[in-house]
Amino acid sequence: MSDTIFALASARGKAGVSVFRISGPDAFLVAEKLCGPVPDGRGLRLLRTADVVLDQALVLTFQDGASFTGEPVVEFQCHGSPAVVASVSNALSAAGARLADPGEFTRRALENERLDLSQVEGLSDLIEAETEAQRKQAFALMDGGLTAKVDRWRSDLIRAAALIEATIDFADEDVPVDVTPEVSALIAGVSNDLAAEIKGSFVAERVREGFEVAIIGPPNIGKSTLLNALAGRQAAITSEIAGTTRDVIEVRMDLEGIPVTVLDTAGLRITDDTIEALGVELARKRAEGADLRIFLTLDGKTDGFGVEIQKDDLVLLGKADDGGGVSGKTGAGLDEMIAHITRVFGDRVALTQSAVRQRHRLAMDAAIGYITAAEDLMAMDGDSELVAMELNTALHAMNSIIGRVGVEDLLDEIFASFCLGK
Numbered sequence: 001m002s003d004t005i006f007a008l009a010s011a012r013g014k015a016g017v018s019v020f021r022i023s024g025p026d027a028f029l030v031a032e033k034l035c036g037p038v039p040d041g042r043g044l045r046l047l048r049t050a051d052v053v054l055d056q057a058l059v060l061t062f063q064d065g066a067s068f069t070g071e072p073v074v075e076f077q078c079h080g081s082p083a084v085v086a087s088v089s090n091a092l093s094a095a096g097a098r099l100a101d102p103g104e105f106t107r108r109a110l111e112n113e114r115l116d117l118s119q120v121e122g123l124s125d126l127i128e129a130e131t132e133a134q135r136k137q138a139f140a141l142m143d144g145g146l147t148a149k150v151d152r153w154r155s156d157l158i159r160a161a162a163l164i165e166a167t168i169d170f171a172d173e174d175v176p177v178d179v180t181p182e183v184s185a186l187i188a189g190v191s192n193d194l195a196a197e198i199k200g201s202f203v204a205e206r207v208r209e210g211f212e213v214a215i216i217g218p219p220n221i222g223k224s225t226l227l228n229a230l231a232g233r234q235a236a237i238t239s240e241i242a243g244t245t246r247d248v249i250e251v252r253m254d255l256e257g258i259p260v261t262v263l264d265t266a267g268l269r270i271t272d273d274t275i276e277a278l279g280v281e282l283a284r285k286r287a288e289g290a291d292l293r294i295f296l297t298l299d300g301k302t303d304g305f306g307v308e309i310q311k312d313d314l315v316l317l318g319k320a321d322d323g324g325g326v327s328g329k330t331g332a333g334l335d336e337m338i339a340h341i342t343r344v345f346g347d348r349v350a351l352t353q354s355a356v357r358q359r360h361r362l363a364m365d366a367a368i369g370y371i372t373a374a375e376d377l378m379a380m381d382g383d384s385e386l387v388a389m390e391l392n393t394a395l396h397a398m399n400s401i402i403g404r405v406g407v408e409d410l411l412d413e414i415f416a417s418f419c420l421g422k
Contacts, residue, residue: 002071002108004030005100006092008085015080020088022074022097023067023105031074033095034088035059038074047076047088054087055079069105070112110403117403118146121357125208132257133349137207137356146354147402149197153190153367154398160186161391168384180378187391191371194364200353201361206291208356210252210259211345214287216307217296221318225328226296227251227264230338248286256342258349263290292344294337296326312344355401363401370394 004024010017022030031038034054035045038061047054058077067073078084093099106123109115115123122141129135163179215223231251249264265283287293287307295302295309296318302309309315314337317325326333355361374390377383 004097005104006030006089006097007100007105008089009075010080012082012085014082018078018080018085020076020078020092021105022076022092023069023071023100023108024097025072026096027072027074028061030092030095030097031059031061031076034091035076047078047091049091049094054091055084068114069108070114071108115142116144116147118150118360118401119144120403122146125356131254131259133207134259137204137352141354141356146356146360149193149354150398150401153193154395156186156190157371157391157395157398161388161395164384164388164391168388184375184378187371187374190394191368191375194368194371197353197355198361198364198368200351201355201357201364203348204352204356205358207259207349207352210261211292211348212261212263212286212290213292213294213341214263214265214283214290215294215296216265216283216287216305217318218298221296221298222326222328223296223318224249224264226294226318226326226334227262227328229328229331229334230262248282255338256346258342258345260341260345263287291348292341294326314340360401363397367394367397370397 002024004022004026006020006022008018009021010019024030028038034047034049035057039045039059040061042058042060045057045059047057055078057079060075060077062068062073062075064070064072076088078088089099106115106120110117110120119142122138122143125138126135126142129138160183163183167179215226217223227249231253250261251264252259252261254260263286265286284306293307293310293313295305295307295313295315297315298318300315300317302315316333316337319325319327319329320332321327321330323332326337328334355364370390370393374387374394377387377390
């Protein structure tokens with residue numbers, strides 16, 4: 001039997017309300033030691049120890065199987081002073097509840113099949129979401145978007161494997177129907193869906209982590225001033241002295257709901273200064289790895305930058321205070337540049353699917369490999385038992401996405417990122 005645990009489910013510090021969550025087989029008994037008979041649903045109660053009144057709280061109860069964790073749960077909505085929080089915490093410990101480990105409530109929800117692993121990951125992303133695009137993507141994952149797809153793919157693979165295994169069972173008899181066309185159609189459909197999901201997962205990862213935009217160009221072209229204009233603050237030092245920026249300066253921002261990190265890089269030029277040369281090399285590497293580059297030039301040419309222009313990159317005249325390019329000083333061309341960035345990334349976000357992590361992608365890649373092996377065997381009239389084995393292995397890979405097999409080593413890492421009250 002699991003312990004009864006508790007934790008503060010709201011943020012620490014002064015607040016109007018603080019929420020304590022108690023979960024486990026003795027949740028109601030623990031709560032009754034502080035508030036007396038617990039309400040059926042919700043009710044206002046005094047919290048006390050012996051003859052000392054701690055606070056007045058709204059008490060909510062959730063029966064076994066009807067809570068987030070799947071266990072009996074009681075919540076105390078108390079006043080949010082540090083003194084109240086400390087006194088209620090001490091009282092709960094004295095009443096027999098244990099302080100929860102990070103993510104322990106969510107782990108119990110997984111163990112009690114209230115959530116699967118992909119939904120847990122979605123919940124983690126939702127807690128960390130900073131922009132609207134991140135919120136939408138995380139909620140879709142938590143709401144079972146990927147789970148529904150995996151269940152459909154599993155169903156098709158199970159059907160295909162069952163048809164193949166039927167031919168094995170009736171190997172000494174005439175099978176009334178050739179199952180090959182149906183099996184081929186089923187596994188081809190799954191393989192095509194997985195390929196599309198994998199393609200979208202790369203963009204989804206960028207939504208989780210943030211897209212990168214690198215501002216590059218020669219020294220003293222207005223890169224740092226442009227970064228400061230985008231950030232709305234003095235994020236980078238600006239100077240008329242060439243080579244002021246030596247390192248890559250990063251500013252994270254929200255552009256119409258899309259997470260974007262803008263990079264101010266060292267001016268690209270040949271230099272005898274060892275430190276500046278290292279900064280120039282770092283600037284080129286970060287620019288090559290960015291999702292979009294803004295080339296600032298004096299004459300519209302990028303010769304000598306050493307960075308290849310990609311589709312969707314911008315080449316703009318720098319310090320164009322009167323228009324015709326972009327200027328961080330006057331704001332000329334700034335709106336048009338931002339509109340281009342948000343349009344490009346908005347188009348990419350539209351391509352996202354339900355898979356959002358490398359773990360999902362690797363499992364899908366593996367499943368495609370096993371399905372392809374099954375298709376190759378069928379094309380060569382290979383052993384049906386080998387075909388069935390490949391399909392069952394693909395099914396195993398599908399199961400790992402939602403946590404039904406082979407993910408025990410991931411759990412500690414995943415739940416360590418959660419707060420105590422989740």
